[in-house]
Amino acid sequence: MAKLQFFFILRKVFPHDYLQKCNKMRFYVFIIDKRHKMKKLMIAALLLMTVAAMCQDNSRKGNQETKTLGEKQNTADSSIRIIFCGDLMGHDSQIETAKTSEGYDYAPCFQFIEGYLKGADLAIANLELTLAGPPYKGYPHFCSPDQLLKDAHQAGFSLFTTCNNHCVDRGKNGLLRTLQIFDSLNIPHLGTYRNEEERQSNYPLIMDVKGFKLAFLTYTYGTNGISIPEPTVVNMIDTAIIKADLEEAQARGAEYVIAMVHWGSEYQTTANSRQKGLAEFLLNHGADIVIGGHPHVVQNATMDALPNNDKSPEIVVYSMGNLISNIRKINADGGIMIELELKREKEGIAQDCWYMPYWVRKGQFNGLYQFYILPSYDARQHPEKYQLTEDDIRLLTTFDNNTHLRLQGQLKECSYQWERDIDSCSVHYSPAR
Numbered sequence: 001m002a003k004l005q006f007f008f009i010l011r012k013v014f015p016h017d018y019l020q021k022c023n024k025m026r027f028y029v030f031i032i033d034k035r036h037k038m039k040k041l042m043i044a045a046l047l048l049m050t051v052a053a054m055c056q057d058n059s060r061k062g063n064q065e066t067k068t069l070g071e072k073q074n075t076a077d078s079s080i081r082i083i084f085c086g087d088l089m090g091h092d093s094q095i096e097t098a099k100t101s102e103g104y105d106y107a108p109c110f111q112f113i114e115g116y117l118k119g120a121d122l123a124i125a126n127l128e129l130t131l132a133g134p135p136y137k138g139y140p141h142f143c144s145p146d147q148l149l150k151d152a153h154q155a156g157f158s159l160f161t162t163c164n165n166h167c168v169d170r171g172k173n174g175l176l177r178t179l180q181i182f183d184s185l186n187i188p189h190l191g192t193y194r195n196e197e198e199r200q201s202n203y204p205l206i207m208d209v210k211g212f213k214l215a216f217l218t219y220t221y222g223t224n225g226i227s228i229p230e231p232t233v234v235n236m237i238d239t240a241i242i243k244a245d246l247e248e249a250q251a252r253g254a255e256y257v258i259a260m261v262h263w264g265s266e267y268q269t270t271a272n273s274r275q276k277g278l279a280e281f282l283l284n285h286g287a288d289i290v291i292g293g294h295p296h297v298v299q300n301a302t303m304d305a306l307p308n309n310d311k312s313p314e315i316v317v318y319s320m321g322n323l324i325s326n327i328r329k330i331n332a333d334g335g336i337m338i339e340l341e342l343k344r345e346k347e348g349i350a351q352d353c354w355y356m357p358y359w360v361r362k363g364q365f366n367g368l369y370q371f372y373i374l375p376s377y378d379a380r381q382h383p384e385k386y387q388l389t390e391d392d393i394r395l396l397t398t399f400d401n402n403t404h405l406r407l408q409g410q411l412k413e414c415s416y417q418w419e420r421d422i423d424s425c426s427v428h429y430s431p432a433r
């Protein structure tokens with residue numbers, strides 16, 4: 001709470017607009033001894049001076065706003081924060097590095113973002129693999145140990161899409177077993193279904209998050225040429241169906257509609273015309289935000305997808321890149337998380353969003369060779385904390401710079417702090433109807 005008090009002091013002293021103008025600014029928040037008021041005031045004064053000095057440093061250009069993340073900033077139900085992440089993949093070397101004498105352990109992969117995820121009201125990822133049981137395999141037909149889902153969930157992911165080009169990699173049984181594992185762990189999911197009846201009951205997914213009634217929709221461009229086994233259902237991109245689904249979301253009382261699409265061209269850092277057309281279609285027919293994945297790289301984004309529309313902002317993030325994978329190509333070894341803030345105001349729900357880049361490191365931390373998702377800004381500032389090698393720093397810097405340049409002027413960047421106190425994530429899952 002002491003950390004929050006300082007944050008609010010800063011927010012009171014510096015108007016929001018002024019904070020936004022500070023391109024490179026960090027709040028370093030200190031624990032305060034509540035018993036010593038004078039000490040508190042002195043530290044506050046020092047802190048304000050430090051912030052003012054840092055505001056002079058505009059060496060990193062862009063729309064960057066610093067926030068205290070990983071802490072619930074507003075305990076009232078007037079606002080919520082949702083984090084979106086990209087494609088959670090499972091290549092052969094990820095399976096090998098997760099193997100232990102007792103089974104599999106993916107928890108280390110998420111340890112550096114866990115605090116950030118748990119500080120949000122909802123954290124979402126795309127599970128781009130099947131949980132079909134052994135034998136486990138990466139590309140081209142992905143099947144990972146169930147432990148991957150358990151550890152991702154434990155790290156803070158509270159909702160998953162299963163709708164992507166790999167969901168039928170292991171045929172009907174693979175799709176069905178994946179759903180069975182989700183349900184046995186009571187983890188919400190959307191995008192693939194055992195049959196049409198199940199889809200009709202549960203889709204669009206409606207969730208009540210701290211009083212906000214949210215609708216989630218998801219679609220994929222295809223399934224790598226593998227036919228969808230009867231009677232299972234995979235949500236394919238079909239504008240007639242999408243239009244009906246958006247209407248259904250409204251009919252079910254959704255206050256805010258989130259569309260997540262698996263689309264685009266692999267390794268292309270710019271969205272193609274089909275993505276742009278579909279994004280406009282979604283926004284014009286009731287979606288409030290469109291967020292995508294699949295290309296393995298971060299693509300361009302916009303807060304103004306419908307320039308001639310007075311509805312604002314119209315947010316489209318075409319591709320967040322991979323959440324974790326063994327793809328080490330340039331621009332494909334990291335991704336971005338999107339933080340969406342929804343605020344209940346007199347006129348309705350106001351929205352705002354930021355991105356946070358992360359880089360996936362493949363290397364040793366405390367002697368354990370693993371894949372680690374690292375918040376890239378913090379890792380650049382404090383490489384020693386993450387035990388980075390010179391090579392790591394070079395690759396991380398390349399990824400971070402490229403991502404920043406690509407999104408400059410399109411989305412606001414969020415910084416990330418290393419230490420934080422985490423409350424448990426509170427999400428109320430209520431299947432539709």
Ligand SMILES: [Zn+2]
Pocket residue numbers: 087128164165166262293294295
């Ligand atoms: Zn994909």
